[in-house]
Amino acid sequence: MLTEKVGNRFGRHVDEYLQIFEFESTDQVSADELRRRYRIMAKRYHPDSPTGDVHKFKRVKEAYEHIKKEHVAV
Structure with a gap:
């Protein structure tokens, strides 16, 4: 689990x-949850989407x- 690796x-x-x-806390972090949130945010901020933002x-x-x-x- 990714939670054990978070920190120093x-x-x-x-x-x-x-x-x-x-x-909100490192207790929520897992490899699957990180991947899920990455995909959601990458889609939201992709430059080709209406809400796209290259910097974000x-x-x-x-x-x-x-x-x-x-x-x-x-």
Whole structure:
């Protein structure tokens, strides 16, 4: 479970990245939930969608890739 890996082992940006995905606490974090929220937010902010925002889309992608990379590396 991803929850066990959250903390110092992820680095200093983990809280910021988790806030991007609107997690209220690290207890809610799992690989499946992270993937689900990423897909929802990527679709919402994709530049081709009516509510698209390039900056937010890039931020969501960066956060997801960082957390995913750190989770696999640990």
